[in-house]
Each structure stands twice: as structure tokens, then as C-alpha cells.
Amino acid sequence: MALAQGGVGTEAAAPTSPAPILEVDDLEVAYHVYGAAPVRALKGVSFRIAPGEILGVVGESGAGKTTLSRAIMGVVPAPGRIERGRISFLGTNLIELEDVELTARRGRDLSMIVANPRGELNPLLPIAKQIANVAQVHLGVAPPRAREMALDMLRSVAIPDPERRMRAYPHELSGGMAQRVVIAIALLCKPKFVISDDATSGLDVTVQAQILELLRTLVREKGTSMLYITRDTGVAANFCDRIAIMHQGEIVEEAPTGDFFAGPEHPYSNLLLAAFAHDPALRQRWSAVAGEAAPEMTGLGCLYADRCVRREERCFREHPALRPVQAARFVRCHFPVER
Numbered sequence: 001m002a003l004a005q006g007g008v009g010t011e012a013a014a015p016t017s018p019a020p021i022l023e024v025d026d027l028e029v030a031y032h033v034y035g036a037a038p039v040r041a042l043k044g045v046s047f048r049i050a051p052g053e054i055l056g057v058v059g060e061s062g063a064g065k066t067t068l069s070r071a072i073m074g075v076v077p078a079p080g081r082i083e084r085g086r087i088s089f090l091g092t093n094l095i096e097l098e099d100v101e102l103t104a105r106r107g108r109d110l111s112m113i114v115a116n117p118r119g120e121l122n123p124l125l126p127i128a129k130q131i132a133n134v135a136q137v138h139l140g141v142a143p144p145r146a147r148e149m150a151l152d153m154l155r156s157v158a159i160p161d162p163e164r165r166m167r168a169y170p171h172e173l174s175g176g177m178a179q180r181v182v183i184a185i186a187l188l189c190k191p192k193f194v195i196s197d198d199a200t201s202g203l204d205v206t207v208q209a210q211i212l213e214l215l216r217t218l219v220r221e222k223g224t225s226m227l228y229i230t231r232d233t234g235v236a237a238n239f240c241d242r243i244a245i246m247h248q249g250e251i252v253e254e255a256p257t258g259d260f261f262a263g264p265e266h267p268y269s270n271l272l273l274a275a276f277a278h279d280p281a282l283r284q285r286w287s288a289v290a291g292e293a294a295p296e297m298t299g300l301g302c303l304y305a306d307r308c309v310r311r312e313e314r315c316f317r318e319h320p321a322l323r324p325v326q327a328a329r330f331v332r333c334h335f336p337v338e339r
Helices: 065-073 099-105 127-139 143-156 175-187 205-222 233-239 257-262 267-275 280-285 313-317
Strands: 022-031 039-049 054-058 080-089 110-113 193-197 225-230 242-247 250-256 323-326 329-331
Touching: 022 065, 039 065, 039 080, 039 225, 039 250, 054 233, 065 080, 065 110, 065 193, 065 225, 110 175, 127 143, 127 175, 143 175, 175 205, 205 225, 205 233, 225 233, 233 257, 242 257, 242 267, 250 257, 250 267, 267 280
Parallel strands: 054 225, 054 242, 110 193, 193 225
Antiparallel strands: 022 039, 022 080, 242 250, 250 329, 323 329
């Protein structure tokens, strides 16, 4: 909370932003391999998501996006483990919860939409049973009411002929329909927070647009906050309220969506956007020349220094902090792009 600046006797306070739904502080996740040093997948990740906000996390494969989503849900696969940090959901540190309590929250207060919907659905149960089971377990409703809720959710996600699809099995659904069913399951209990982990990446562009519009509508109507993980900057530009760019397990830039696309400040952010441009000269401008002489990495410097076109000697010996450069805008760079 920031107090307004003024003279003696000033009592007015500056408007305060609402308490975040989710707040991640200094999160580190490492995978321990016998006989080798641990692989640090997340290196001090911090961010917050406000009520009703959609934060897009963008980065190339291997940046740590999926590890982040699994850490929040408490399902980091072995041999990985959370080494440090705090994941605060409505003021409760999820890392400190017992497994039973965390399991009860998953699906009810926290839910996740994955990229492979058929892999998420049980191939031996009809769709109605799978959706109704969630209502019975997390909301404690009777089977007839759970079935009514399942039918209502299929209507909400615009499944054609929902009464018929209630009797269908996952293999009888198209990819788009299967994804809608997974969304219906994720939003059935009206969770306060949803993670979408590349949930539309396997769909054709027409179905992808329909799913994104459906998600946006449902999130707004239900007041749900969302962490939207993607490799597609174009999708993030049209769907998210804020953008966080990840590189090698770190957030290197975070900004409101409009500000970010009007002028990205981290060199890696500029390279990502240049990769989607149809201008070879622009891509070359932000790509380091292969074989170009550079100081030796000491392990303490910037993780992007060896690929950066703006690198200086300082970048190889001093790790940059994620620091504010404007209101609600942060960048992890010693020499950010100025426009």
C-alpha cells in the first residue's frame, strides 16, 4: 500500500490495487539427478495476478513454463522439487499445505487446462460421468444434480448437441470438442484461478480462436483469474492483460500487454517478436553473430549474455535483477532497450 505524498497533515491515500489472487515469490525448482549437479528449472521466479486478470507467460520450449504451472498446482514430477520460495493463493502458502488439503483445493479453487485433452480424459468413461464426478467430489452434490451441472457446462462451452455428447466417449470427440470438455471440467466448480498450459497449441487456427474467445468469456463472467502459458506471442497479444517473458527459468520482462508490444525493452523479448516478423533484417538485428568473440561466462552473469546483441563486459560478471523501469513494468537487463 502506497501513501500519497504531501505536506504535513495530509491524510489522503493513493488508490490501492486489490489483493492478488496468486502471488509467487522467489520460486526455485530443481531436478536432482544422481551423480550430477541439480538442474535448476526455475530460478527465483516472482509475479502476482490480480482478481479477474489474465497473465500471459511467453517463452520458447525449455524456458520453465510448464514447470511453473506444475509447481503452482503442487505436482512437480520426481526427481524435481521446490527448493525455495512461496506460492500464496488468497493468502495461503500452497507449498506448506498437506497433500490432502492441496488435493481438495485442486479442481475446486485451482484448476488446470492442458494441451492434450484426450490424454487428460478417461477413455473408459462417458463424458457425462467424468464431468459429474468432479461435481460430486468437490461440491458434494447428489448424482442427479451433478449430471444437470455437467449438461449445463457442456452448453456453456458451446458443445453441439450436448445431450448426445453426454453419452459419448473421448475417442468419439474431435480435438476441439475434447478441449471444450476439459475446459468444462476445469471451470465446473467456478475456481478462482485457472492455469492454461499451451491448451490451444494443438488446434487449428479456427478452433483455436473459438476456444480462446470461449475462455475469455467464461473467465470474465465467473471473475476467474488465469495464468496463460504459451509460445505464441500473437495469441498472448490478443488474449492477455499482462505479459511475462521467460528465459532459462527466469522472468526477464513483465509489462501490461499494450506497453509491452508497443516497445519491448529486454533484448530477448525483441528477438522473440522478431522471430514472428517477416523481415530477415529485423531478425538478424536481434540475433548475436555466431562465433563473435565474447568474454568467458563465469556463472554469475546474465543468462542471456552469450546470445545478446547489447551485451557488455558487465553482463558476463554480474547477474541482473528484475527491476522496475516504469509503473507496472519490470525488466531483467543491465542495458534495456530505450525508445
